[in-house]
Amino acid sequence: MKRLSVGECDIVVAVAGNPNVGKSTLFNRLTGELVHVANWPGVTVARSEGRVIFDGRRICFVDLPGTYGLSSTSPEERVARDYIVSGEPDVILVLADALAPERTLYLPVQVLELTPRVIVAFNKVDAAHATGIHIHVDGFSRELRIPVIAISASTGQGLEELLRTIVEEAYQPPRREPLTINYGTLEPYIDRLVEKLKSRLSPDEPYPARWIAVKLLEGDEDVERYVEQRYGRDVVEEALRMSGEYAETYGRPPSETAISSRYSFVDSLVRRHVVRKRVEYKPSRMDEAFLKPVIGPLLSTLILFLILFIAFTVNTGFPLNLVFSYMGYEGLGEAIEKYSLSGLLGILFSMAGSATSSWLSGIAPGWLTSLIDDGIIGGVGAVLSFLPLIMIIYALLGALEDSGLAARIAMSFDSTFRRFGASGKAVFPYILSLGCNVPGVLSTRALEEREERIAVALSVPLVPCQARLVVIMAFASVLFKGGLTQALVVLSIYLLAITLALIVGKAIRALLLGKKEPPELLLEIPPIHNPSWRVVWWHTWDNSKHFLKKAGTVILVLSIVSWFLLSYGPGGAVNNPADSYAAILGRLISPLASIYGVHGDAAWKLAYAFENGFIAKEGVLDAVMLLHPQAKSISDAVRALGINVVQAYSFLVAMTLYVPCVATIAVIYSETRRASYAALTIAYMIILAIIVSAGIYWALEALL
Amino acid sequence: MNLAGIPPGSRVRVISLYGGRELQRRLMEMGLVPGSLVEVVSNNNRGPVIIRVRGVMIALGRGMASRIIVETL
Structure with missing residues (x-):
């Protein structure tokens, strides 16, 4: 019996496979019960587990990251390798793709060099049949001396046989x-190294001696370190010397020979056990469109816009409510806004708030009522108000990912992002950030290169999220006249902020990380197919849970802190926000407002609003509302600030750029694992916001 | 000849790979070993080069493609 976080398991199965081989679908099919996933489709760096009860036995599946090999070049491959030899899994299930056996058998072969407790499953056999590829599993099984099974994760074909085989294998x-x-040609070298190793290997050594020898010759740095630690430096030196000797003799590094030999073995297997009616590959219409120079990016942009449009509309009604209002259907527009998810959540939370306050007012002291009402319920509301948008965007992006469209979109944006020192894959952090910066930062994990991940994570908070859109819209609709002007205000701020994000990303990459060249794209383009809705839902749910965990606590705690700052002053609880700690802080930073010609009350009030926006950007509006208790609506409150058009525009630019919200800062820290990066993001954004907005203010003042 | 200069529709064979050890390994593990047959699906002299190798479609940055030496068949 082994203990996983899943609970008690009778059998533990590690599931390995290339990316796009259908691992998620299989995992989802096999284990109705999902335990933990914390990642974006395609990159499973965190571990997920699931359990199924079959034949009275509890079989636990541990999903390994999708990798091509088992070298130490990436954290994913290291995780997979370490777990395979950890002794925890009873069986290693390796998936191959029946549509591309000559490529996807490379990983199973590598796993088989490590351990014989392997089951190979050819996935997508139904699709392979349809394209004229026939896999003779018995032949593979005989030759490799392990169970080989044909399955289809999407239809469920062969899964029962798979489970039965797992149970049989586990008890052998x-x-x-x-x-x-x-x-x-590498063999004599391997033999010599094995000879040297054999006498020293400890009996509990999990890696086979031959495997260690091959990896040392290949120059696997992790294995070098490992061997040096356990068996001494001289073995490693000997391997390095042999490696050099080999390269000199044969004119190629041992790693090339090793990989080529494994592929030759794969080729010989495929020649004997795969029958293929020679079908010429023809890209589908859809594929051809994505590969065209102009149409491809255009199509990709269209899809992404559609996603944002759907997500924003379902969430807040905007922009579809405006479309209807302009067409003369004001009623319909308002209804869409009212019954959007945010609208409904807003109604729910104000109901919950008033219900608890009337219930508490009799039995609890005033401060407690206020804490629960304004602090906690308000805070939970703030967390939950992000959730619908995030779930919708995750669902839509999950569908793109699972259908194979995401890879095509990333590919067609590659040329654009290259100019800014990123790869086409960076398009997804940007798109997510338009909804909310938190998942935007989290999704940088899908980027391959470390420098790219950092540069995008640190620059993407400049992209206006929907909370900022709400503030921009509220100010624009009050202070600017005419639909066209308002639209121009919103659009220009978006363009400015996104351009700045791209430029800052490039600057961080070049100046801070010292990388002059953009990362090179290396991306497998899977065939387009219908997404599996179960998989999409699964990823949506798990990513959203991950978001709640990451951002939820931070937002909640800081909501309570901000409630305290707003409700208390040096003299205790305050009725007038002007006496609160927050107002005192506001007065401290209010001299900055004089750059924009804002003085007096409006200065500290705006400063105070900026403080509040640090928690969550829509807090800017709440603060303006709170500071004008006499105002009946948000429009009245904004008008009561008494700022002019130029000031308002500069204010909006500053508000958009000035600082990531606390939840975003929290994930920048957790993703980069460096407090200095989080601090740097805050610092550069504040400076950038002041310079850019002040510049715009002076320019507009001079022009108008 | 390198892969970046091969027009779409051509079939080529990989002869050797240049570039960092890390990059070479990644390319080879994705099936681009010397001797592999490659079909160029799309190459418009600007964006990534799209190839099919071992039954899988792969998009490669131009820099990467130019470090793969091939011969036409």
Whole structure:
């Protein structure tokens, strides 16, 4: 019996496979019960587990990251390798793609060199059949001396046989040796190294001696470190010397010979056990469109706009409510806004707030009522108000990912993002950030290169999220006259902020991280197919949970802190916000407002609004409302500030750029694991916001 | 000849790979070993080069593609 976080398991199965091989679909099919996933489709760095009860036995599945190999070049491959030899899994299930056996068998072969306790499953056999590829699993099974099974994760074909085989395998005593591959000219070197290693290997050594020898010759740095630690530096030196000797003799590094030999072995297997009616590959219409120079990016942009339009409309009614209002259907527009998810949540929370306050007012002291009402319920409301948008965007992006469209979109944006020192994959952090910066930062994990991840994570908070859109819209609709002007205000701020984000990203990459060249794209383009809605839902739910965990606590705690700052002053609880700690802080930073010609009351009130926006950007509006208790609506409150058009525009620019909200800062820290990066983001954004908005203010003042 | 200069529709064979060890390994593990047959699906001299190798479609940055030496068949 082994203990996973899943609970008690009778059998533990590690599931390995290339990206796009259908691992998520299989995992989802097999284990109705999902335990933990914390990642975006395609990159499963965090571990997810699931359990199924079959034949009275509890079989636990541990999903390994999708990798092509098992070297130490990426954290994903290291995670997979370490877990395979950890002794925890009873069986390693490796998925291959029946549509591309000559590529996807490379990983199973590598796993078989490590351990013989392997089951290989060819996924997508139904699709392979349809395209004229026939896999003779018995032949593979005989030759590799392990169970080989044909399955289809999307239809469920072969899954029962798979489960039965897992149970049989798990209860068999370990009896076979790991697979031995003929490495040709490298063999004498391997033999010499194995000889040297054999006498020293400790009995509990989890890696086979031959495997260690091959990896040392290949120059795997992790294995070098490992061997040095356990068996001494001289073995590693010997391997390095041999490696150099080999390269000199044969004119190529041992790693090339090793990888080529494994692929030759794969090729020989495929030649004997795969029958293929020669079908010429023809890209589908859809594929051709995405590959065209102009149409591809255009189509991708269209899809992304559609996603944002749907997500924003379902969430807040905007912009569809405006479309209807302009067409003369004001009633319909208002209804859409009222019954949007945010609208409904707003109604729910104000009801909950008034219900608890009337219930508490008799039995609890005033401060407690206020804390629960304004602090906690308000805070939970703030967390939850992000959730619908995030879930919708995750669902839509999940569908793009699972259908294979996401890879095509990333590919067609590559040329654009290259100019700003990023790859086409960076388009997704940007798109998510338009909804909310938190998932935007979290999604940088899908980027391959470390420098790209950092540069995008640190610059993407400049992208206006929907909370900022709400503030911009509220100010624009009150202070600017005419629909066209208002639209121009919103659009120009978006353009400015996104351009700045791209430029800052490039600057961080070049100046801070010292990378002059943009990252090179290397991306597998899977065939387009209908997304599996179960998988999409699964990823949506898990990513949203992840968001709630990451951002929820921070937002809640800071909501309570801001409630305290707003409700208390040096003299205790305050009725007038002007006496609160927050107002005192506001007065401290209010001299900055004089740059924009704002003086007096409006100065500290705006400063105070900025403080509030640090918690969550829509807090800017709440603050303006709170400071004008006599105002009946948000429009009245904004008008009561008494700022002019130029000031308002500069204010909006500053508000958009000035600082990431606390939840975003929290995830920048958790993703980069460096407090200095979070601090840097805050600092550069504040400076950038002041410079840009002041520049705009002076320019507009001079022009108008 | 390198892969970046091969027109779409051509079939080529990989001869060797240049570039960092890390990059070479990643390319080879995705099936681009010397001797592999490659079909160029799309190459418009600007964006990524799209190839099919071992039954899988892969998009490669131009810099990367130019470090893959091939011969036409």
